[in-house]
Amino acid sequence: MKASLFSEKKYKQIFLNHIKYTYITFAISSSLAGCGNSSTSIVKDSYIDEGMTMTASQLLDNRIICGDVEWDSFEDSNKRKIVEYKCTLINTKDFLAKKRSSYIDNQGIALHERIKNLKEEIRTREANISDLTVNGAKIVEDRLAQLSGKTPETSDRLVKLARIVDQFNKLKSNYNDYNYINLLLSDDFQSLLGSYGSSQEHDKMLTYFNRSKESFRAQVGWMQSGKTIAEQERYKKENVDDYLKEMKKYINELNIYFRDQMTIEKDKIAEEKLNYTKSLESMRKSQVESIEGDVAKHKENIASLRSSILSAEEELKNLKNTSDEKFPQYEKIIEKFQWIVNKENVSQPVYGELVAISSDNNKNKILIKHMNPRKTLQIISRIDAKNHDEYIEKLSAIAFLNFIYN
Numbered sequence: 001m002k003a004s005l006f007s008e009k010k011y012k013q014i015f016l017n018h019i020k021y022t023y024i025t026f027a028i029s030s031s032l033a034g035c036g037n038s039s040t041s042i043v044k045d046s047y048i049d050e051g052m053t054m055t056a057s058q059l060l061d062n063r064i065i066c067g068d069v070e071w072d073s074f075e076d077s078n079k080r081k082i083v084e085y086k087c088t089l090i091n092t093k094d095f096l097a098k099k100r101s102s103y104i105d106n107q108g109i110a111l112h113e114r115i116k117n118l119k120e121e122i123r124t125r126e127a128n129i130s131d132l133t134v135n136g137a138k139i140v141e142d143r144l145a146q147l148s149g150k151t152p153e154t155s156d157r158l159v160k161l162a163r164i165v166d167q168f169n170k171l172k173s174n175y176n177d178y179n180y181i182n183l184l185l186s187d188d189f190q191s192l193l194g195s196y197g198s199s200q201e202h203d204k205m206l207t208y209f210n211r212s213k214e215s216f217r218a219q220v221g222w223m224q225s226g227k228t229i230a231e232q233e234r235y236k237k238e239n240v241d242d243y244l245k246e247m248k249k250y251i252n253e254l255n256i257y258f259r260d261q262m263t264i265e266k267d268k269i270a271e272e273k274l275n276y277t278k279s280l281e282s283m284r285k286s287q288v289e290s291i292e293g294d295v296a297k298h299k300e301n302i303a304s305l306r307s308s309i310l311s312a313e314e315e316l317k318n319l320k321n322t323s324d325e326k327f328p329q330y331e332k333i334i335e336k337f338q339w340i341v342n343k344e345n346v347s348q349p350v351y352g353e354l355v356a357i358s359s360d361n362n363k364n365k366i367l368i369k370h371m372n373p374r375k376t377l378q379i380i381s382r383i384d385a386k387n388h389d390e391y392i393e394k395l396s397a398i399a400f401l402n403f404i405y406n
Contacts, residue, residue, distance in 0.1 A: 038073065039073045039081045039083050039341040039345075039347075040071050040072075040073050040083050042083075042341055042345050042347050043056055043071075043083040043085075043339045043341065043347045044056050044057035044061075044071070045057065046339075046347045048374070048377040048378055048381065049378055049381070054381055056085075056377070059377065059380060059381050060085055060087065060337070063087060063380075064386065065087075065089050065090055065385055065386065065387065065388065065391050066087040066088065066089065066090065066335075067088050067089065067090040067091075068086075068087070068088040069085070069086070069087055069088075070085070070086040071083065071084070071085055071086075072084045072086075080340050080341075080342075081340065081341040081342075082338055082339070082340060082341075083338065083339045083341060083347065084336065084337070084338050085336065085337045085338075086334055086335070086336050087334065087335045087336075088332050088333075088334055089332070089333040089334070089335065089388045089391070090387070090388075091387060091388070092330070092332045092333040092356075092388050093330075093331060093332055094329050094330065094331075095330060095333060095356075095388060096327040096328065096329070096330065097327075097329075099327045100323045100324065100326075100327035100329075103323045103326060103327060104319055104320060104323045107315075107319055107322075107323075108316065108319060111312050111315055111316045111319070112316070114308075114312050115309055115312050115313065115316075118305050118308055118309045118312070119309065121305055122302050122305050122306065125298045125301055125302050125305075126298075126302065128294075128298055129295050129298045129299065132291050132294055132295050132298075133295065136288070136291050139287075139291060140284060140287040140288055140291065143287050144280065144283055144284060144287065152269055152272045152273055152276060153269070153273075154269065155265060155268075155269060157192070157265050158262065158265045158266065158269065160188040160191070160192055161192060161258055161261055161262040161265055162262065163188055164183070164186075164188050164189060164192065164258050165255070165258050165259055165262055167179070167183045168183075168251070168254065168255040168258065171183070171251065172255065177236070177241075177244055180244065180247070180248070180251070181220055181240070181244070184216070184247060185216075185217060185220065190213070192258070192261065193206065193209060194206065194257070194261070201253065202253075202257065205250050205253060205254075208246065208247075208250075209247075209250075212243060212246075215243075216240075216243045216247075219239045219240050219243065220240060222235060222239070223235045223236050223239065223240055328356075328358065328363065328365075329358075329359075330356040330357055330358050330365075331357050331358060331359055332356075332357050333354065333355070333356050333357070333367065333388055334354075334355055334357055335352070335353070335354045335355075336351075336352060336353050336354075336355065337349060337351070337352040337370070337373055337377070338350055338351040338352070338373075349373035349374045349377060350373065351370070351373060352369075352370030352373035352376050352377075353366050353367075353368065353369050353370060354366070354367045354368040354369075354370075354392070354395075355367060367392065368392065368395065368396070376395075376399070379395065379398045379399060380395070382398065383395060383398070
C-alpha cells in the first residue's frame with residue numbers, strides 16, 4: 001500500500017512540474033509578446049528543458065559546427081505562425097567526396113583482382129581441356145584399370161580338374177593301384193566329384209563313393225601303417241583290393257565325367273570372358289562419354305567466366321558513375337527546426353531534420369528526421385562536436401540509447 005502511495009505522489013509531482021514548466025513558458029512568452037516581441041523572439045527565448053536552464057537561442061545561436069544560422073517566420077497553409085531555424089554545418093560541401101574516392105579505389109582493386117582470378121580460372125580450364133583431349137584415351141584405360149580386374153583366363157576349379165584329368169591319363173597309360181588310391185583320396189577328387197542329378201549312372205557312382213569313402217579311407221590308413229612293404233601289401237590284398245575292384249569299374253566313367261566337367265568349366269570361363277569384354281566396352285564407352293562431358297562442362301564454364309570478365313570490365317568502366325550515384329555531390333548539410341506559435345504566443349517545437357542539400361533540389365536527401373524535436377533539442381545541448389561526422393554519430397547514438405531506455 002505504501003509503495004502505491006509513493007508512486008502516486010511521484011507521478012503527481014512530475015505532472016505538477018510539467019504544468020509549472022508549461023505555465024512559466026506561457027507566461028514568459030505572453031509577457032514578451034506584450035512587449036511587442038516577434039514570434040521569432042518568442043521561440044528564441046523559450047526554454048528547451050523543464051529545468052529552464054537553457055533557451056533555444058542559447059543553444060542554437062552559438063553552435064561551433066554551424067557556419068551560418070538563419071531564423072525566419074511565416075504562416076503555413078492553415079494560417080499558423082511558423083518559426084524556422086536553419087543551421088548550415090561547416091565544411092559540408094561535397095562531404096561524401098572521401099567516401100566516393102575510397103569506393104572507387106577499393107572497388108577498382110577488387111574488380112581488377114576479380115578479373116585476374118577469372119582469367120586464371122580460364123587458363124586452368126583450358127589446360128584441363130587440352131589434357132583431356134590429348135590424353136583422353138590413356139585416361140580412359142587408366143580408369144578402366146582401376147574399375148576392373150584382370151580378364152578371367154582360368155579358375156581354381158579348372159586347375160583342379162586339369163590335375164585330375166592328367167592323373168587319369170597317366171593311369172590309363174600306366175595303371176597303378178597306389179596311384180589310383182592317392183587320386184581317390186585327394187581333396188581335388190572329393191571336392192569335384194559332383195552332386196546328384198547329373199545322370200542315373202552318375203548318381204549310382206556317387207552313392208557308392210559316398211557310402212564307402214570313409215571306410216575305404218580308414219582301410220587305406222591301416223594299410224599304410226604297416227611296418228614293412230610286405231605287411232602293407234598283405235593288408236591291401238585282404239582289405240583294400242575289394243574296394244579297388246569295385247572302384248575300378250568307374251574309372252572310365254570318372255575320366256569321361258571329369259573331362260566333361262573340364263569342358264563345361266572352360267565354356268563357362270569363355271562366357272565370363274565374353275561378358276567381361278562386353279562390360280569393358282560398355283565401361284569404356286561410358287568413360288569416353290564422361291570425358292566428353294567434362295570437356296563440354298569446361299567449355300561451358302569458360303564461356304560463363306568470359307561473360308563474368310566482360311561484366312567486371314563494364315563495372316570498372318562505369319565505376320565513377322556508380323560511385324557518383326552511391327555518394328552524390330551535395331552543396332551542404334542543413335539542420336532545420338520548426339516551431340508553431342499559437343494565439344497565446346506559446347511556442348511548441350513540431351519538426352526537425354538534418355538534410356543534405358543538392359544543387360538540384362529534387363535530389364536533396366534527409367539524413368536524419370527528428371521525430372521528437374523537443375527531445376532532440378535537449379540531446380543537442382549535451383553534444384560537443386567539432387564536425388558534421390562527429391555530430392551525426394553522437395546524435396544518432398544518444399537518440400538510439402534514449403529509444404532503448406524509453
